[in-house]
Amino acid sequence: MSETKVSEAKVADHRYLQVARTLRKEIVDGVYPVGSQLPTEHELCERFAVSRYTVREALRRLRDDNLVSSRPRTGTLVVPRPSTDSYVQHVMSINDLLDFASGTRFAIESVAMVTIDDALSLRTGLAAGEQWLSVRGARQAAEAEPGAKSALCRTEYFINREFAAIGRLLARHEGPIFPLIEDLFGLSIVEVRQDIIAVLLSAELAVALDVEPGTPALQVQRTYRASDDRVAQMTINTHPASRFRHSMTMRRVRG
Numbered sequence: 001m002s003e004t005k006v007s008e009a010k011v012a013d014h015r016y017l018q019v020a021r022t023l024r025k026e027i028v029d030g031v032y033p034v035g036s037q038l039p040t041e042h043e044l045c046e047r048f049a050v051s052r053y054t055v056r057e058a059l060r061r062l063r064d065d066n067l068v069s070s071r072p073r074t075g076t077l078v079v080p081r082p083s084t085d086s087y088v089q090h091v092m093s094i095n096d097l098l099d100f101a102s103g104t105r106f107a108i109e110s111v112a113m114v115t116i117d118d119a120l121s122l123r124t125g126l127a128a129g130e131q132w133l134s135v136r137g138a139r140q141a142a143e144a145e146p147g148a149k150s151a152l153c154r155t156e157y158f159i160n161r162e163f164a165a166i167g168r169l170l171a172r173h174e175g176p177i178f179p180l181i182e183d184l185f186g187l188s189i190v191e192v193r194q195d196i197i198a199v200l201l202s203a204e205l206a207v208a209l210d211v212e213p214g215t216p217a218l219q220v221q222r223t224y225r226a227s228d229d230r231v232a233q234m235t236i237n238t239h240p241a242s243r244f245r246h247s248m249t250m251r252r253v254r255g
Contacts, residue, residue: 016057017228019048023058027067027078028186038068038076064227065188081186104152106174108137111167114158124158124234125223132234133159133167135177138208139237153239154208160232178224181232189232191225196246199238209240216241 026032039047044055059076062068070076114120114134121128135158138151157177159166166180173180178189197219206213217240224233 015048015050016054016061019044019050019054019058020061020228022048023062024065024067024186027062028184032078034078034080036078038078040075061228064190065186067186081183104139104141106137106139106155107151108135108170110134110136111170113161113164124221124236126158126231126234131161133157133161133164135159135167135170151209152243153237154205155238156236158234160230162230163232178233187226187228187232189224190227193223193225195221197221201238201240205238209238211240218244218246 023032023038032038038044038059041052041055041059044050044058045052048055059068059070062076063070066081067078068076069079112134113131116124116126116128116130116132118128120126126132134156136154136156139153139155140151159177159181163181163185166177166184169180170177181187182189199217199219201209201211201213201215201217203213205217206215209215209217217238220235220237220239222235223231224235226232
C-alpha cells in the first residue's frame with residue numbers, strides 16, 4: 001500500500017472515532033433518548049461529510065458500548081444500557097482477589113489536575129506533558145478507625161482529563177471509580193491491563209504506610225482502556241509486602 005493510501009486510511013480511522021464520540025455525547029445528553037432512532041447512514045454521511053465506511057465503523061463503536069442496536073430494515077435504535085450493577089459485580093469479584101477493593105475504605109487526601117512529568121511518565125506509562133486528574137489517598141480495612149495509621153495500601157488514580165468532571169462526585173462516592181466514567185460519559189471499559197511490580201518504598205510512601213523506608217512492597221498497576229482505545233483511567237496501588245497476598249488457582253486443561 002502506498003504512503004498516500006496509508007495516510008488516507010489513518011485519517012478515516014480518526015474520523016470514525018470523532019463521529020462516534022459526537023453521537024455518544026448526544027445520546028448521553030438526551031438528544032437521542034432511549035427508544036429513538038438515529039439518523040440513517042446516508043443522513044450521517046451528509047452531516048459529517050464522511051464515507052459510509054466511516055459511519056458504519058462509528059455505529060459499530062456505539063454498539064460495542066451497548067448504546068445502540070442495529071437491525072436490517074429497522075435502522076439504529078438507542079437502547080437502555082445494561083445494569084451497571086451486574087457489570088460492576090463481575091469486576092468486583094476480580095478486585096476482591098487482587099485489590100482489596102471489597103471490605104475496604106478509600107480515604108481521599110487530594111484531588112487535583114497534574115501535568116505528567118518525566119518521572120511520573122516513567123512510573124505510569126502516561127505521556128509526559130499531558131494533564132490528568134490525580135486522586136490520591138489510602139485504602140484501609142472497613143473496620144479500621146478513621147485516620148488510623150496502618151493503611152493496607154497507598155492508592156493513586158489518574159483519570160483522563162476528558163472525564164475530570166467526576167472529581168466533584170468522589171467525596172460522596174464509594175467503590176471503583178471507572179463505573180462513574182461509564183455511566184456519565186456513555187463509555188464501556190473493555191480492557192484492563194494489570195502489572196504487579198516489586199519495589200522498595202520511598203521515604204514519602206513509607207511514612208504514609210507507617211513502615212521503614214526501603215521496605216519491600218508490591219505495586220499493582222492497572223490501565224483501563226475504553227472501546228474507542230482511549231486510556232480512561234490508570235491506578236497504582238502500593239502494598240507493603242507484609243500486607244499483600246495474591247492467590248491464583250490453575251487447572252490442567254486436557255486437549
